[in-house]
Amino acid sequence: MGPKEVQKIGTAMATLERVTRGEIDQVLEEFLHLVEDQTSLGIGADDYVRSVLRSALGDDKAEGLIDRILLGRNSKGLEALKWLDPRAIAEMIRNEHPQIVAIVLSHLDPDQSAETLSYLPDRMQSDLILRIATLDGVQPAALQELDEILERQLSGKSTAKSSMIGGVKTAANILNFMDSSKESVVMESVQQVDEDLATRIQELMFVFASLVDVDDRGIQTLLREVSTESLILALKGAEEALRDKIFRNMSKRAAEMLRDDLESKGPVRISDVEAAQKEILAVARRLSESGEIVLGGKGGETLM
Template sequence: MTENIEKPSFDVGKLDGVEKAAILLLSLSEEDAAQILKHLEPKQVQKVGSAMAQMTDLNQAKISAVHRLFIEQIQNFSTIGFQSEEFIKRALTAALGEEKAANLIDQIVLGGSAKGLDSLKWMDSKQVANIIRNEHPQIQTIVLSYLAPEQSAEILSQFSEKVRLDLTMRIANLEEVQPAALQELNEIMEKQFAGQAGAQTAKMGGLKAAADILNYLDTNIEGQLLDSIRENDEEMAQQIQDLMFVFENLIDVEDRGIQTLLREVEQDILMKALKGADDALKEKIFSNMSKRAAELLRDDLEAMGPVRVSDVEAAQKEILATARRLADAGEIMLGGGGGDDFL
């Protein structure tokens, strides 16, 4: 009698949120996948689409593991009221996490599409910069505060150093916008690219928003901008700096978070980034690797020739972007405030 041998299951924990979404979409029909993708934000479509294109090792074990996880999360909620708004919110949150789900709920529940200010999220950053270039600085400030920090950083990069300084300080000083004013701006945007957008509560801007945008700027622009802010308002510059998460702050991330991060980072990027890190952070990284992997990385770093500062900074920025993505997905916790040095 032949003994049944159970095939080992795939550890779905090895996958990040984007990879899980990519696998789930690839397992659907093209029509169903398209129906889901059309509701995603631009950056989400780009990330998931890229992950789908790079998914070369897709196998049944991996697909089944993702499906099991998806079903388990969905089954945590009541099977009654499938058509209710509350069910949709819970199902989306279970499948995608709170932040991604929040971005989709209004569009899916209300049956709408990206309109008004939301239309800007789907546009190229240069295009948005051109649209708002001749608007009043206060309107530019609201737009940059409304959009995601990564996109706002790209838009801000299109302006002159003087305008970047003015807008960043305005963002830092902004606390809230009256719903009526935001609605009016929505209507202005609607007239420019058609559509309609409802009024939204307008708690936006502030020091944290400015810090988040600076985190995504090119290193040279970031440094110049922060120096300029310091010349105009030293206290504001220090507050923004304290809220920024820089490469050295990774030392404050718990070990499990570092291990999760390391699984997402390519070896050559890690080596370049560590070339400019202090010994304490290097030891933090080494301690969260296997003994053999840590020894190999130490040897590679010692044998590594000189690396341009710009390459080191770019590698550190890439790792920070990955860390923020994992934090947004709830997979790691970023701790600590900004340090005295900037990338």
């Protein structure tokens, strides 16, 4: 199990209270029923997956997908990093070659990668985002070298051509989780080096204004997960179209109360508005990852 799954289970365990004997018996009965239905289809799954994908897509197109499914799964050293604190990861990799650091950051979850990046020197951050955005594949030898640095042995297949790590979307995802001030500095540096690449990254970044492209059901789901105070702060810097969409997806009474709160709210700092928007975006991404909402649209302009 991965770190996030363990955290979810731990949270669920911590909130359990007053579980009855009947509930326990019912859960155990359901578990036994599921176990009894299991078969041996998973045996030899790697070879089966390779065979099916190559038959369907051809050797060239299938190879990258096979790497992502099988090779990435077997990168024990990289996977072990996901259990570490971002500050510890930063200390571990800060003196490594920038390309190695870029591979590590690409492999981590975007929120963990963003926090790790924030602990690295400012002069490194824009260079690493550039390297991540231009990664289009990593040779198994490079992954082997990385796992040796981490004192782990790579168990991936030696026949793989490359592992699908990095790219513009990965860079955009990492920047989405960075503090707004640092994000701006990094993007300015990237733009100075490669304006076209900076534009492509910005187009893939999901910003607060992008919520206007989420469907009504998704907005309603999101609103149930965010606090009123955060919503008020975030909407202080939102365009009218997004405000209207939020109001339309609330009850009439709730919308009127929110409008009143917005009007009565005095001047607020831009940093507070951006922090609230980042908080809501983090919730939106979590709901998107769990399949509860679908995020659509491209990034908008940065708030000033």
